[in-house]
Every structure is written in structure tokens, then in C-alpha cells.
Amino acid sequence: MASRALSVSGLLSLKRTTRDTAFAVLTTRPPSGSVGDGANLIWGRQLRPSLLHLDRSPSLSFPLPPLAPAKRDHLLLLRPIRATAEGSDSAGEAKVGFVEKYPALVTGFFFFMWYFLNVxxxxxxxxxxxxxxxxYFVSVIxxxxxxxxxxxxxxxxxxxxxPIDSNLLKLLIxxxxxxxxGHVTSNVSFAAVAVSFTHTIKALEPFFNASASQFILGQPIPLTLWLSLAPVVLGVAMASLTELSFNWTGFISAMISNISFTYRSIYSKKAMVDMDSTNVYAYISIIALIVCIPPAIIIEGPQLMQHGFSDAIAKVGLTKFISDLxxxxxxxxxxxxLATNTLERVAPLTHAVGNVLKRVFVIGFSILVFGNKISTQTGIGTSIAIxxxxxxxxxxxxxxxxxxxxKGA
Incomplete structure (x- = not known):
């Protein structure tokens, strides 16, 4: 009898140990990096704490749920599978968002916002x-x-x-x-002549870019590109000869702006850094601000202190003056x-067309809003240049x- 009792006791102990071990395996988190990593979060989110920690340790003394071991094993085996499947479905839905479903619509919205904000x-x-x-002061603002x-x-x-270091700083300066x-001279031109005329002159920027590539960087420019620039030069010349708002300050400032932005493109190619465009533009803006403050103080500071601010406030009021700036x-x-974000989403050809259309939008809306009168020759010249x-x-x-x-081939 003693041996039979001992054997029965041993069998019960073995059954309990086997059951405890099985539950411990079921409720133990798999190692990090395994295929089931995605299901670990599902376990914590979907399973009840009483089931999740059930029989994790043989030392636990709380009563077990009133279920047969086979049914309970079946319950715990089914729940993680269903939860994992649900989790994978939700994760799949999360990956396919609005941007991925409608890329053309999103890109179109980027173009719209780019044009709208520019205008x-x-x-x-x-x-x-x-x-x-x-x-000068407005440029600083x-x-x-x-x-x-x-x-x-x-x-x-x-x-x-x-992060930025001295080497990156030398490249970005x-x-x-x-x-x-380029920014300051553009604003000087905007202040001196009509917006449409400034943008017509700035249409010459590709000519300066091609000249710099050919004669400074030593990169040969195909004859077809040079021939395509002939209408640009001709159109700007025609528009300038009969532009009613023409003055030399506005014209020369816009030309200097073209040259400045051309050299900016050259130095940007040399300053290719492992940094996203948003951070690069932020650092460039900080350095440019530091550069623009001294000329604004020297050139316009005395006039601003004497009557510049007071005249503006008298005309439009302090609130509107500050809000406008x-x-x-x-x-x-x-x-x-937005221009940077938009152009990163499209091919070079779309990029080129987008830049041209942007200038057309700005010229057209500026004429409508300000009612600038242009001669027939100026209109024809602007159209030829564009x-x-x-x-x-x-x-x-x-x-x-x-x-x-x-290169890809």
C-alpha cells in the first residue's frame, strides 16, 4: 500500500509539474529579436493579467480557474494566436496610410500649398x-x-x-x-519695381547657372541647352525695354540676386553633407540672419529710428504693422x-515644370492684385522668357x- 500510495503521489506530482511547466512555457516572453516580437505587445494588450500570469511560478498559491486542464490549455493556446492575427491585421492597416494610398493627391496638395504660400x-x-x-530690415525679419x-x-x-561641427560649418558658410x-538683393528689387518685372528678370537665372557650370565648374553644356536659353535672354530684354516701372536699382538688384543664387547652387553641390534638407536650411537661415543684420543697421538704421517705424505705424497702425511683418x-x-518637400517627391522633369509654373502664377497674380499696367511688348517679352x-x-x-x-546600366 505504501508503494502504491507513493506511486500515486509520484504520478500526481509528475502531472502537476508537467502542467506547471507547460503554463510557464506558454506565458514566458520569447527572446528579443525572435519572430514573435510583434506578438509580445499583443500579449500584454489582449490577455487578462490573471491568465497572463497564470501558473508562471510554482510558488503562486492563488486558486486556479474552475476549468479542466485540457480546456484551459486550449484557451491559452488559442488566445495568443487570435491576438497575433488581429495584431498583424491592425499593423498592416497602420502601414498603409493616406499618403501611401493617394500619393498623387498628396503631391498635388504639396504643389498647391507651395504656389499658394509663394503667391x-x-x-x-x-x-x-x-x-x-x-x-534690408524686411529681409532680416x-x-x-x-x-x-x-x-x-x-x-x-x-x-x-x-549636430554640426566646424567642418560642416565651413561648408555651409x-x-x-x-x-x-541673393535674398537681400531680391527684396531690394521687389521694393523698387513691380513684382512681375522682378520675376521676369529672375527668369534669367538658368542662363547664369549654365554659364557658371561651363566656365567655372568646367562642365560642358550641350548646344541644345544654350540654344534654349536664347528665348529667355530675348524675352527679358524685350520686357525690360518697355517696362513702365523700370529703374536701374530694381534691375541691377535682380541681376545680382541671379548671380548670388547661382553661386549658392555651386557651393551647395560642394557642401553635400549627411544632413536632411530641413536642418541644412535651418543652419543656412541662422548664418544668413547673422550676416544680414549689420548691413540693415548701417544702411537703414538711422532712417528707421528717425521716421521709418513711426511713419509705418501712422499709416497702418502698430498691430497691423507687426502682424504683417x-x-x-x-x-x-x-x-x-514646402518647395523643398515638394521637389523631393517628384522627378526632375516635374520639378522643372513646377518651377516654371510657379513663376507664371506669381507674375499673373501680382498683375491682377496690384493692377500693374504693362505694355504689349512687355507682355510678349515675359511670355517668351517664360x-x-x-x-x-x-x-x-x-x-x-x-x-x-x-549610370544605372
């Missing part, structure tokens, strides 16, 4: 110059508002600030200097940021695409 910036910028003709925006974004971690000069700075920064820019951009994008295909 609003140009219109508001010109309206400010009509009662506050101080382009553009950059200052953008820098504050970047600092706030870095503070909240959207995006995270990329020339880019920022050209950006600052703030919003023009926000629109300037946001349209540049058509030339479109042809140049199309040919250049095709050439770059062919080069990429050859």
Missing part, C-alpha cells in the same frame, strides 16, 4: 514695401521669423536638430553668404520649406535623366 508671400511683401520701403520657427521646431523635436546676398516672415519660411525657361528646364531634365539611366 501670398510676394503679394504681402510688396504691400509692406508700399508703406514701409526698407528692404524674413530670416528672423524663420530662425525662430526652426528653434521652436528643434525644441519640440520636429525635426530633431542635427559660403552657401549661407550667397543665400543672404510676422506673417510675411512665416510665409517666406514656409514656402521655402517659354524659354520651360524649354530649358525640359531639355536639362531629359539630359539628367539619360545620365542617370546610363
Amino acid at each position: 501670398i508671400f510676394n503679394i504681402l511683401n510688396k504691400k509692406i514695401y508700399n508703406y514701409f520701403p526698407y528692404p 524674413h530670416l528672423f521669423v524663420g530662425v525662430v520657427y526652426c528653434l521652436v521646431s528643434w525644441t519640440v523635436g520636429l525635426p530633431k536638430r542635427a 559660403p552657401v549661407a553668404l550667397c543665400h543672404a546676398l 510676422f506673417w510675411v516672415g512665416m510665409f517666406y519660411h514656409l514656402y521655402n520649406q 517659354a524659354g525657361v520651360a524649354l530649358y528646364s525640359y531639355i536639362k531634365a531629359k539630359i539628367e535623366e539619360e545620365k542617370r539611366q546610363l
Whole structure:
């Protein structure tokens, strides 16, 4: 009897031990990096604590649920499988969002916002110059508002600030200097002449880019590209000869802006860094702001202190004056940021067409809003220049695409 009792006791002990071990295996988390990592979160989210910790340790003394061991084993074996399946479905749905489902619609929205913000910036910028003709100070405000925006974004971690060292700083300083000069001279031109005329002159930027590539960087430019630039030069010349708002300050400033942005492109190619475009633009804006402050103080500071601020406040009021400066700075920064985000989503050809259409939108809306009178020759010249820019951009994008295909092959 003793041996029989001992054997029965041993069998019960063995059965309990086997059951405990089975539950321990079922409720133990698999090692990190295993295939079931995705299900670990499902376990914690879907299973009840009483079931999750059930029989994890033989030392636990709370009563077991009133279920037969076979049914309970079946319950625990089924629940993780169903939860994992549900989790995989929800994870699959989360991966396919609106952006992935409708990429063309999202890209179209980016283009719309880019054009909209650019047009609003140009219109508001010109309206400010009509009662506050101080382009150096306004240029500083553009950059200052953008820098504050970047600092706030870095503070909240959207995006995270990329670290910078002395080597990266040396690469970005020339880019920022050209950006600052091009930005200030553009604003000087906007303040001096009609917005449409400034953008017509700035249509010559591809000509300066091609000249710099050929004669400075030593990169041969195909004859077809040079021929496509002929209508651009001809159209700008025709528009300039009969432009009613023409003056040399506006014309020369816009030309300097073209040259500055051309060199900015050259230095940007040399300053290819492992940093996202948002952080690069933020650092460039900070350096450009530091560069623009001294000329604004020296050139316009005395006039601003004597009568510049007081005249503007007397014309539109303090609240509108401050809000105009703030919003023009926000629109300037946001349209540049949206331009970068938009152009990163499209092919070079779409990029080229988008840039041309942007200039057409700005010229057209500025004429409508400000009612600028243009002569027939100016209108024809502007149209020829824009058509030339479109042809140049199309040919250049095709050439770059062919080069990429050859490299890929």
C-alpha cells in the first residue's frame, strides 16, 4: 500500500509539474529579436493579467480557474494566436496610410500649398514695401521669423536638430553668404519695381547657372541647352525695354540676386553633407540672419529710428504693422520649406515644370492684385522668357535623366 500510495503521489506530482511547466512555457516572453516580437505587445494588450500570469511560478498559491486542464490549455493556446492575427491585421492597416494610398493627391496638395504660400508671400511683401520701403530690415525679419520657427521646431523635436561641427560649418558658410546676398538683393528689387518685372528678370537665372557650370565648374553644356536659353535672354530684354516701372536699382538688384543664387547652387553641390534638407536650411537661415543684420543697421538704421517705424505705424497702425511683418516672415519660411518637400517627391522633369509654373502664377497674380499696367511688348517679352525657361528646364531634365539611366546600366 505504501508503494502504491507513493506511486500515486509520484504520478500526481509528475502531472502537476508537467502542467506547471507547460503554463510557464506558454506565458514566458520569447527572446528579443525572435519572430514573435510583434506578438509580445499583443500579449500584454489582449490577455487578462490573471491568465497572463497564470501558473508562471510554482510558488503562486492563488486558486486556479474552475476549468479542466485540457480546456484551459486550449484557451491559452488559442488566445495568443487570435491576438497575433488581429495584431498583424491592425499593423498592416497602420502601414498603409493616406499618403501611401493617394500619393498623387498628396503631391498635388504639396504643389498647391507651395504656389499658394509663394503667391501670398510676394503679394504681402510688396504691400509692406508700399508703406514701409526698407528692404534690408524686411529681409532680416524674413530670416528672423524663420530662425525662430526652426528653434521652436528643434525644441519640440520636429525635426530633431542635427549636430554640426566646424567642418560642416565651413561648408555651409559660403552657401549661407550667397543665400543672404541673393535674398537681400531680391527684396531690394521687389521694393523698387513691380513684382512681375522682378520675376521676369529672375527668369534669367538658368542662363547664369549654365554659364557658371561651363566656365567655372568646367562642365560642358550641350548646344541644345544654350540654344534654349536664347528665348529667355530675348524675352527679358524685350520686357525690360518697355517696362513702365523700370529703374536701374530694381534691375541691377535682380541681376545680382541671379548671380548670388547661382553661386549658392555651386557651393551647395560642394557642401553635400549627411544632413536632411530641413536642418541644412535651418543652419543656412541662422548664418544668413547673422550676416544680414549689420548691413540693415548701417544702411537703414538711422532712417528707421528717425521716421521709418513711426511713419509705418501712422499709416497702418502698430498691430497691423507687426502682424504683417510676422506673417510675411512665416510665409517666406514656409514656402521655402514646402518647395523643398515638394521637389523631393517628384522627378526632375516635374520639378522643372513646377518651377516654371510657379513663376507664371506669381507674375499673373501680382498683375491682377496690384493692377500693374504693362505694355504689349512687355507682355510678349515675359511670355517668351517664360517659354524659354520651360524649354530649358525640359531639355536639362531629359539630359539628367539619360545620365542617370546610363549610370544605372
